[in-house]
Amino acid sequence: MNFLIWNIRGLRSSESQQRLHAFVKENQIKVLNVLEPMIDLDQRFMTRRFCFSRVISNLSGHIWVFLAADVQAECVLDHAQFLHIKVSAPFLPTSVFCSFVYARCDYIERRDLWSSLLHVKPVLGPWLVGGDFNVVRDASECLGTRGGRLLPMEEFNTFIMDSGLIDAGFEGSSFTWTNKTIWKRLDRVMVSVDWGDYFSSIRVEHLPRTVSDHCPLLVTAPVFARGPSSFRFQRMWLRHHGFLQTVRLNWFLPCSQSGMSRLFVKLKRLKNHLKWWNRDVFGNIFDKITEAESAVRSAELVCEADPSDSNWAVLSDRNADLARVTAMEADFWKQKAACNWLEDGERNNKLFHNMVKKKRVAKRSSAYGMMGFA
Template sequence: MDDFNDMMSDTGLIDAGFEGEPFTWTNKRVWRRLDRVLYSKEWAETFNITRVVHLPRRLSDHHPLCIEATKAENKKPSSFRFQNMWLHHQSFLQTVKQSWELPIEGYGMYKLQQKIYRTKELLKKWNRETFGNVFTTVQQAKQKRPTRKKKFDRDPSEANLIALNKSNAVMVHALTLEAEYWKQKSNCKWLEAGERNTKYFHSLVKKKRVKSTIHRIMEGNQEITSPDRIRDSAASYFENLLSGQVTQSSATDFPFQFPRYQRRSATTSA
């Protein structure tokens, strides 16, 4: 199983998980999960939801697998996220300090809210100007290095050596920032310093995103799968709760139920 997990890490493949019975094969004495669905980053970018259901076994010793893939809808603007890589930049603390110390008229929580908002907007602007697009920077650095290397091979002058070393330093720095970004986004804490397996990070991020997304709910006896209707149902409940239209006894009861599916991660023993 370790070799299988290493293969998934090296290739960036993602285990789709499953719903239904935990095992897919049996010889009437032993039960194992031998069948699973793996998908690539390209698949995940095309289909934002991939569901695998273990159907009931008939004559075969294997359970059939039903795969349901839903195409990605238009992405909504992402919310503000603090990036750990900012902490390594020498101007970060001074940038925050300058924003926070600017005076604001008002009292209490209003001043705090305005300071947080102003600092957030300043950090977004600072990030664009200081780091730009990390992934674009990595690609540009990778493209420039071979050119600098060839130029140095043809003419090993001091100027070309300095240019080559600078190109190498830029690429290493860009790769470090990229790894830091994916490590934070995947919430992976156990990898050793210097690990830059971005394919593995990306697979963890995709798996987290799938698991944290509500794909369907039960409202009464009706199953709802539309993202807009799921959002509206939840918003309606909390609007009624905050407006006092929900009784105290039902204040903790949602008007819908979340399906209880059994899922296993890629590291589950087969």
């Protein structure tokens, strides 16, 4: 799926419109984000002009998002400095949350941007944040100036760390904005840490700036060609009160096979049963966390109104439930982190063994040469 993000600095001229239309056509853009168009939005004309079927705009009119016919989008939050939408399409593995940013020049006003973006951060699923942030991360992203004030950069880096976003990198020019004296990387794209669970990669290219002092950002996000998901035992299941019983009942069901065939059939049957049990009985661990926290808050309000022994006992039970599901969530993330580490470790081990093998071959050849066998 291809995105194009561009602070075009005015879309009134025919030259700007022609250049933007060419970018869209050449790169088969599905989602187009235009920043600072400096004109009123004529939805019917603009969608037809750039070959899209729909456009969404924030109330200030500084952020436009055009959508292709096979892409659906729901506006989640309309903010003065960003537009947060939920994008879905038949060719996407899941819905993608996109926050298109047009930040204020004043770093004090940007503080509201950072806090509001943290507020809309999705709990789960891919999140793309891109646009004109009007601030750099460090002095290396500037040329012709010392890099500006330190505090705005620190606040920007703190937001990136708190939000768990990762800079997607770029290809092309190192700087996205210039006034022909100073050069800065003000425009960028960042993604959530679980982006790689849904997309095979992400590529950001800084296209040549022509009619604007900002580079257009071409974002390419290839989708995995996924097969059926593999089965993996979850350690958090062991904390569920009914897990061992459901395993026991399924395992001792009658089976007509014998020997290793019997073991194979029973394991396959148990695997299918646990897939169903995980979906329909155990449920989503993150939903469980939300429900448990809500139950604790309700019990606390009841205790404040009537601090009786029975109400305190109910609150204690609710806190115990929250502690149990929190421990389940911790098990989930520990196991996920360990699996990722093992996968990386396998690749690192192969690299290490190949290096050692090459050294051994080199030493053996050298030894043979010294013995006169070369």
